[in-house]
Amino acid sequence: MAFGRSDQPKMPKAIKLLIAGGFGVGKTTMVGAVSEIRPLRTEETLTDRSVGIDDLSGVETKATTTVAMDFGRISIGDEFMLYLFGTPGQERFWFVWDELARGALGAVVLADTRRLADCFPSVDYFERRGTPFIVAVNCFEGAPVFELAEVKLALNLGEDIPVLLCDARKRESGKEVLITLVKHAYGKRPMATVK
C-alpha cells in the first residue's frame, strides 16, 4: 500500500458491524464466510461496572472479565475497513455489548428456529440501545421451518425490522444479510434527532 510523503498517511476508517445471537448459532461461521481474512480471535479485558456491591473490605473492587470475540474484515476500497465482530451472546456479557455497540453501524441478530429464545437478549439489547439491527434466521438442516412472519411474531419485532433466511456458511448469503443490514441502518439514520 502506497502512502504519500506526508507524516499522516491516508488511512482507511474503520466501521464496525456486529453479529449477535445465541451460542452455536453460527456467528463465527458467518464472519468467516464473508471475511477477507481468516476469522481472528481477540481477548478484551473488561470491567463489569455492575459488580462491586460486594464491599466486604471497604475497598472499591471492580470485577474484570475477559471475553473472547471472533472477528473478520472486509476492505471497502482504500477508504473504509469494515470489521465484523461476533459478539458473545450470553446475557451476563451485556457490558461487552456496550463497548462493542458504541459506534457500530448496525447489528445482525442470528437466530436458530430450534432455540429462538436464545436471541431474545440480543434483540432486547439493540432495541433498547437504538442500534439498527436485522434478524437473520440461519437455516440449519433439520430445524423446523417457520414462516418469517411467525419468527417476527415470536420475537415481537417491530414491523420495520427486516427478517430474512440465510445460510451462515455461504458467502453470497452472508453478503445479502450484510447488504440488508446496511440498507436498513441507512434508513434508520437519526436525521434530526439529537442523541
Next chain:
Amino acid sequence: MSGHEWGPDGWSPDDDRLLDAPTIRPYVIARGRTEAQDRFDLISLAVTIKPTTGREVGLDPEHQTIVRLCRRPLSVAEIAAHMDLPAGIVRVLLGDLFDRGFVAVQQPQPEMDVLDERMYKAVLDGLRAL
C-alpha cells in the same frame, strides 16, 4: 522509562517470536500500566510511519513486533490477535509507539458520522462487489 530488564540475551530485533508466553504475564509486558485502555478503540487502525532500528531505549520486543506488523494498517483487535495478547495490553504498547512517533493511529468512524450518506453508498457498493 528504562530499558528492558527482562529480555533474554541474544534477542534480535528481527526475531518474530514472542517471549515465552506462559512465563511472562501480560501486565508485565505493559509494566503494570492500564491507563491507555480508553485511548484506542478495538478498531482504531495503526500504521507504522517510522521504522525502529531495534536499539531504541525503552522499546521492548513487543513494541518492535507491532511496528513490523503495522507496515500495513491494522486494527488494535488484529494486532492483539496476531500477537496473542489481550487488546488492553496492545493499547498500552500502541500508546507508547504513538507518543514516540513510530505509528499513526486512525480513530474509527465516529458514531455521529454514521449520518454520512457517502459512507453508506461506499459500503453497499463494496459489499455488492464481494
